[in-house]
Amino acid sequence: MKATINVEFTDDELRKYAEDVARRIGLNVIHDVIGHLGAVKHVAPGTFEAVEQALVSAIATGTKTGQPGPMPSASEPAPFEPPALDRCLRIEANQNSDESWICCKCDALNGVHRAACRLCGHGRCDVVVPPPPSPRETDPSVQ
Numbered sequence: 001m002k003a004t005i006n007v008e009f010t011d012d013e014l015r016k017y018a019e020d021v022a023r024r025i026g027l028n029v030i031h032d033v034i035g036h037l038g039a040v041k042h043v044a045p046g047t048f049e050a051v052e053q054a055l056v057s058a059i060a061t062g063t064k065t066g067q068p069g070p071m072p073s074a075s076e077p078a079p080f081e082p083p084a085l086d087r088c089l090r091i092e093a094n095q096n097s098d099e100s101w102i103c104c105k106c107d108a109l110n111g112v113h114r115a116a117c118r119l120c121g122h123g124r125c126d127v128v129v130p131p132p133p134s135p136r137e138t139d140p141s142v143q
Helices: 011-037 047-064
Strands: 089-091 100-102 109-111
Touching: 011 047
Parallel strands: none
Antiparallel strands: 089 100, 100 109
């Protein structure tokens, strides 16, 4: 018995999930580092706890208000930005996924059966080649 389950997530849902995971990992790392640095004997007690609280409140405030994070410095590489599509892009089937296409307007991944984007409604504009007609349709003498 075979069963196929297709689950679709929007880009916004995936982005929110990734931000939440990164925030939790970052806060856990900060908490662990501060906890280990608390064992240092040359620093006044409570210093690292104050720094931890300041970092946690700064991270929480910046993400809740929708303010952008810090700008990358010149030494940091810029985040990967895929090139803009001028036409919808066909994705061929492989062993891990079925054939699909990417909308050029909103970058949503759509199933091959969709004639329009599931998010923005943009009509598919890549080259869709219909199958060739059967010999019976082109030549009436063929029976």
